[in-house]
Amino acid sequence: MPFPFLARLSGLSNVTAVSGLGGIPANPVRSATRQIGPAKLNQQQALNIPAALKRRLAWFAVSSLLILADIVAYMASYSLLLPYLSGTSDSVPSERIFALAALAVIGLNMLTGLYPGYRLHEQEHLRRRVTVFTKITLLSTVGTVLLPDGLGAVSSVILFLFLGLFFQPVLHRAARRLCRRLEIWGERAVILGDAGQVSRLMMHFTDRWQYGIQPEASLADAVAFSSDRPAIALVAGGVDAAIADLPALRRKFDEVILLCDTPDLKVSGLQPADAGGEIGIRLARSSGLATPQFARRVRDLAIAMPALLILTPFILVAAAVIYAIDPGPVFFRQAREGLSGKPLRILKLRTMYQDAEKRLETLLRTNPAIRVEWETSFKLKKDPRILPFIGHILRSSSFDELPQLANVISGEMAIVGPRPFPEYHLRAMDGKFREKRRSIAPGLTGLWQVSARSDADIKLQQQLDEFYIDNRSLWFDWHILIRTIPAVCRRNGAY
Incomplete structure (x- = not known):
C-alpha cells in the first residue's frame, strides 16, 4: 500500500490527523490474514462480556505487561550498576531514590501514550522515551544544588536511567509478542472497501501487527457483529462516500479512520487543520535551521x-587475508554520486577478483538468467567474482564498507542516509528521484539496508530511500542506527 495518512474522525467537525500506520515500505511477505469465523463469534458471545469492557480489560492487561517490562528493565539496570555503586563513596543514593526515578519515568511514559503505544512508529517510541529521559535528567540535576554531595548521587541515577533505555526496547518487544500470543494485543478493526482494497489492507496491517491494528473483518462480515463489533472502522478508497455515510458509521463504531492513498505525500509533519468545520490536513515544513544538520x-x-580507531587493526587483518588470496591492491575507490551531485570516491575493502568487471561482462553475455537477476537489483546471489572465504564474510557482514568511516570523517558522507550507488544503478531510477537523492549526503547505513538489503528490487529501493528523505529526522536516524546491528547480524539479503 502506498504511504497512507489517516484522519481520525471523532465527529463531523472534530478531526485529528496522525501519521501513517506502518507507512515505511516493506519487503513483501506472505502472511495469513486472520478473520473471525462463526465459531469464534459464538465463543465470544457465550462469555457474555460487554465489548467495551473487554476492550478495557485488554488495554489494562497490555499496559500492565508493558509497565512490568519497564520495571524489569530498571531492575536489570540496577543490577548492572550495583557493583560500581558498592565501591563508591557514601554519596551513593539509596534504593528508594532509584525506585522513585524509575517510577517517575514510568509515569511520564504513561502520560505520553507509551502504554500500550498503539499506532506509533518505532522511531516515535524512541523519541518519546528519550524525551522522558531528558526531562527526568534535567529534574535530577536540581539535586546537585539542593543536596550535599549531590553530583555523585545524580550521576548514578542518570546512568541508571540511561542503561534502562537499552533494556526497555528489547523487553517491550518481548512483551508485545507475549500479548499477541495471548490474543490481547491491538485494537480490532473492520475494513470497509472493495475486495481488492480489503485484501491488501488485511495483509498490510497483519504484517505490521506491532502497530496494534487487528483487521478481523471486511464489510461483508460487519453485519455479523452486534454488540461485539470492532470499535474501529478503517475506510479505504472513496473518502467522499465515507463522509456522506459518516453519521451512520459513527453510530456503529467508536472511531472511524479514513485511509487515503497519497503516494507523493510525506508522512511526517502532518497536523490537523480546522478550517471552519471543514476537514483539513496541514503539511508542516522544516524550518530550515542549521541546528539539526550541525547535530548530525x-x-x-x-x-x-x-x-x-578501534576497527583499524581488524581492517588491516582483513586486508592481509585479501592480499594472500589475490595479490594486489586491498582497497579500492569507486566513483559514486554525492551531495548536490558532486563526485564521491568511496573507500572499500576489495572483496572481488581484480578482473571482476571482465568476469561480469562474460557472465551477462553468456547467461540470460543471470542477466535478468542482475537487471532486477544489480546483485547476484551466487557471484563468481567474489573472493573465496574472505570475500563472502566481508560482504555478508558489511565489513568491507567500514573504510568509508574515513569518508564520513571527511564530510563527504554521513552515518545515516541513502547509500551512494554507482552510475549504472542510478540510471535505472527516474530523474526526479535522483534530484531528490542529491539533496542530502549519502550514508554508511540507511533505511534500505535495515529493511531489505539486496533482496529489494529497484522500485522498492527507490521507495525506501524516498520515504527516508521525506521523513528525515534525528529520531529516524537513531532508529535506523539501532536497527542496523540486528540487520547485520541476521545477514538477510547480504551477498
Whole structure:
C-alpha cells in the first residue's frame, strides 16, 4: 500500500490527523490474514462480556505487561550498576531514590501514550522515551544544588536511567509478542472497501501487527457483529462516500479512520487543520535551521572517529587475508554520486577478483538468467567474482564498507542516509528521484539496508530511500542506527 495518512474522525467537525500506520515500505511477505469465523463469534458471545469492557480489560492487561517490562528493565539496570555503586563513596543514593526515578519515568511514559503505544512508529517510541529521559535528567540535576554531595548521587541515577533505555526496547518487544500470543494485543478493526482494497489492507496491517491494528473483518462480515463489533472502522478508497455515510458509521463504531492513498505525500509533519468545520490536513515544513544538520555532523564525528580507531587493526587483518588470496591492491575507490551531485570516491575493502568487471561482462553475455537477476537489483546471489572465504564474510557482514568511516570523517558522507550507488544503478531510477537523492549526503547505513538489503528490487529501493528523505529526522536516524546491528547480524539479503 502506498504511504497512507489517516484522519481520525471523532465527529463531523472534530478531526485529528496522525501519521501513517506502518507507512515505511516493506519487503513483501506472505502472511495469513486472520478473520473471525462463526465459531469464534459464538465463543465470544457465550462469555457474555460487554465489548467495551473487554476492550478495557485488554488495554489494562497490555499496559500492565508493558509497565512490568519497564520495571524489569530498571531492575536489570540496577543490577548492572550495583557493583560500581558498592565501591563508591557514601554519596551513593539509596534504593528508594532509584525506585522513585524509575517510577517517575514510568509515569511520564504513561502520560505520553507509551502504554500500550498503539499506532506509533518505532522511531516515535524512541523519541518519546528519550524525551522522558531528558526531562527526568534535567529534574535530577536540581539535586546537585539542593543536596550535599549531590553530583555523585545524580550521576548514578542518570546512568541508571540511561542503561534502562537499552533494556526497555528489547523487553517491550518481548512483551508485545507475549500479548499477541495471548490474543490481547491491538485494537480490532473492520475494513470497509472493495475486495481488492480489503485484501491488501488485511495483509498490510497483519504484517505490521506491532502497530496494534487487528483487521478481523471486511464489510461483508460487519453485519455479523452486534454488540461485539470492532470499535474501529478503517475506510479505504472513496473518502467522499465515507463522509456522506459518516453519521451512520459513527453510530456503529467508536472511531472511524479514513485511509487515503497519497503516494507523493510525506508522512511526517502532518497536523490537523480546522478550517471552519471543514476537514483539513496541514503539511508542516522544516524550518530550515542549521541546528539539526550541525547535530548530525557532531553525531557522525562522535561515532566515526572512535569507531575507525578501534576497527583499524581488524581492517588491516582483513586486508592481509585479501592480499594472500589475490595479490594486489586491498582497497579500492569507486566513483559514486554525492551531495548536490558532486563526485564521491568511496573507500572499500576489495572483496572481488581484480578482473571482476571482465568476469561480469562474460557472465551477462553468456547467461540470460543471470542477466535478468542482475537487471532486477544489480546483485547476484551466487557471484563468481567474489573472493573465496574472505570475500563472502566481508560482504555478508558489511565489513568491507567500514573504510568509508574515513569518508564520513571527511564530510563527504554521513552515518545515516541513502547509500551512494554507482552510475549504472542510478540510471535505472527516474530523474526526479535522483534530484531528490542529491539533496542530502549519502550514508554508511540507511533505511534500505535495515529493511531489505539486496533482496529489494529497484522500485522498492527507490521507495525506501524516498520515504527516508521525506521523513528525515534525528529520531529516524537513531532508529535506523539501532536497527542496523540486528540487520547485520541476521545477514538477510547480504551477498
